[in-house]
Structure formats: C-alpha cells, structure tokens
Amino acid sequence: YLWFNEENIKVGFTEKDRKFVKETSIALKGAIKFFSKYFLLEKSFPVVIAILAPNRKEYDRLVKELLRVGIETPSNPGRIAQPQRTDLVLLAPSAYSKDSIYEYSPEEYKRLIFHEVVHMFEEYLSPNIEASPRWWGEGLAVYLSEQWKHEDDVRTPALEGIRNNNIPKIEEIQKDVELCYQYGWTVVKYIESTYGRKMILNIVKNCADGDVFKIIGETVGNFERRWKEYLLNEEEI
Incomplete structure (x- = not known):
C-alpha cells in the first residue's frame, strides 16, 4: 500500500485509488473535527488509519487479519466499511460496481465516512x-x-x-x-x-x-x- 499522511489521519491505498485519497482524507478530518466538538472532547482524538481496499477479497482479508473482526467470506456485498477502534477498512469506490450493491456518490461516500467515525467516537468514549x-x-x-x-x-x-x-x-x-x-x-x-x-x-x-x-x-x-x-x-x- 501507498500511504498519505496528514495531521491526525493516515490513508492507505493502491495506485488505482489515488484519486479517492483526497476526498477520503478531507471527510475523515471533517468528521473528526465535527465529532470532537459534538462530543466535547478535552484532548485530541487518536490518529485514524483508513485503508482503501481495491476489491472484495482484499477488503475481507483486511477486516479479518488487520481488524481481527470475524466475517463470512466472501462478505455480503452490502458491506463496504468496517471500523475497529481507530482503524477503518473501506471498500474503494472503484470496486463498487463489481463488488458491492452500491453506486459511488461523493455525497454518500462522505456520509459513510462520517457514519463510521461516529462508531469510532462511541467506542473511544464508551465504558463498555x-x-x-x-x-x-x-x-x-x-x-x-x-x-x-x-x-x-x-x-x-x-x-x-x-x-x-x-x-x-x-x-x-x-x-x-x-x-x-x-x-x-x-x-x-x-x-x-x-x-x-x-x-x-x-x-x-x-x-x-x-x-x-x-x-x-x-x-x-x-x-x-x-x-x-x-x-x-x-x-x-
């Protein structure tokens, strides 16, 4: 994987998905900033690492081996994002047409990332x-x-x-x-x-x-x- 690093985020990607790195990083930074304020965080949220998986097979591998989350394989085509702590595996939008039930939309992609970051904040703040x-x-x-x-x-x-x-x-x-x-x-x-x-x-x-x-x-x-x-x-x- 190639890596993009900026402030409190890291985005891993393959060359064919380079075009999605900027919007992924902007959405992540925006979500972290927004929810840090919403949840009244007193210190900086930890570094978030997101990886754009180029296909379903690699998505499943990352979820199982990196996140240690048990899923069926091949996973349901409705699955396109999986957070765990401050790590996030995303199916790259370039793979949507072949490996998911979704069509890529920049607005929906941004909301998806905000959705997953909410899960990260809840896990970070929750006592259990x-x-x-x-x-x-x-x-x-x-x-x-x-x-x-x-x-x-x-x-x-x-x-x-x-x-x-x-x-x-x-x-x-x-x-x-x-x-x-x-x-x-x-x-x-x-x-x-x-x-x-x-x-x-x-x-x-x-x-x-x-x-x-x-x-x-x-x-x-x-x-x-x-x-x-x-x-x-x-x-x-």
Missing part, C-alpha cells in the same frame, strides 16, 4: 462498547452522519411507518437488524430533541450495561409512547 445495543450505535451513526436526511434505505421505511401509523415497538427494533437502521435514528433524534445533546453524551459515556432507558430515567413503555407521539407530530423528519 460490547454492551452498546446495535439499535443505539447504528441509530446514533445514521442520525449524526445525517444519512437519515438523504438516504432512502434508512429514511423511506420510517416515513412510511409514520405516515401509516405503523411504527414498530422498541422491542421489535431491538431484535431486528434492519429496523435498527431504519428506526434507530428516530429514537436518537427524539432523545436529542427532548432531552438535549447532554443526554446523548451521557448515554455514550456512561451506559456500561446497554440499558439506555435507565440512563434516561424512563420505563420502556413510557418512552415508547412519547417517542411515537413525537414522530407522529414532528415536522422535521
């Missing part, structure tokens, strides 16, 4: 990242990266559920991976709108057992009722 519920982690990343504003796969199902007054229960979201992405962000948005950013930070920094609602101080039933009322009346969704 292994206990963090998937709906919370993915909801936080979809919300703070603003994917919920632009990307149909997470936005449309929620809008249709709200329009038809067919919003799933919190328990259903907790158990269903797709619902974690489609509705998790609505829960995070409600929490920030109702309790403020301080509550988001409180959950990220202090939720050691995965019980988000205990941190909020609400029963799941009461929270669910108020969250659904919010969604049915909220105009900015």
Whole structure:
C-alpha cells in the first residue's frame, strides 16, 4: 500500500485509488473535527488509519487479519466499511460496481465516512462498547452522519411507518437488524430533541450495561409512547 499522511489521519491505498485519497482524507478530518466538538472532547482524538481496499477479497482479508473482526467470506456485498477502534477498512469506490450493491456518490461516500467515525467516537468514549445495543450505535451513526436526511434505505421505511401509523415497538427494533437502521435514528433524534445533546453524551459515556432507558430515567413503555407521539407530530423528519 501507498500511504498519505496528514495531521491526525493516515490513508492507505493502491495506485488505482489515488484519486479517492483526497476526498477520503478531507471527510475523515471533517468528521473528526465535527465529532470532537459534538462530543466535547478535552484532548485530541487518536490518529485514524483508513485503508482503501481495491476489491472484495482484499477488503475481507483486511477486516479479518488487520481488524481481527470475524466475517463470512466472501462478505455480503452490502458491506463496504468496517471500523475497529481507530482503524477503518473501506471498500474503494472503484470496486463498487463489481463488488458491492452500491453506486459511488461523493455525497454518500462522505456520509459513510462520517457514519463510521461516529462508531469510532462511541467506542473511544464508551465504558463498555460490547454492551452498546446495535439499535443505539447504528441509530446514533445514521442520525449524526445525517444519512437519515438523504438516504432512502434508512429514511423511506420510517416515513412510511409514520405516515401509516405503523411504527414498530422498541422491542421489535431491538431484535431486528434492519429496523435498527431504519428506526434507530428516530429514537436518537427524539432523545436529542427532548432531552438535549447532554443526554446523548451521557448515554455514550456512561451506559456500561446497554440499558439506555435507565440512563434516561424512563420505563420502556413510557418512552415508547412519547417517542411515537413525537414522530407522529414532528415536522422535521
């Protein structure tokens, strides 16, 4: 791999993906700066290392051997990014047409990087990242990266559920991976709108057992009722 180094980031790439290095580095720097401010970091975030894998086979190898994350191989074509601590493996956009279900879009690529950096910050700040519920982690990343504003796969199902007054229960979201992405962000948005950013930070920094609602101080039933009322009346969704 060739390497690009600047300030608090390193980007590894092969020659054919050199054209994506600048936007990758700009997005990483922008995300680190934005989330350092959002999460009120008192010291600099550690150096982030991102690698642009030139194809699916190399992506899988890096995820397994570098990140030590167990995945099926060949991995699902919907997988194009995997963070672990402050390392990030990305499938290079040049490989999207052959090795993924996505088409490359500069705007979506930037939001993808912001999404993955949210995961890095949560892991960095969490007292026990292994206990963090998937709906919370993915909801936080979809919300703070603003994917919920632009990307149909997470936005449309929620809008249709709200329009038809067919919003799933919190328990259903907790158990269903797709619902974690489609509705998790609505829960995070409600929490920030109702309790403020301080509550988001409180959950990220202090939720050691995965019980988000205990941190909020609400029963799941009461929270669910108020969250659904919010969604049915909220105009900015």
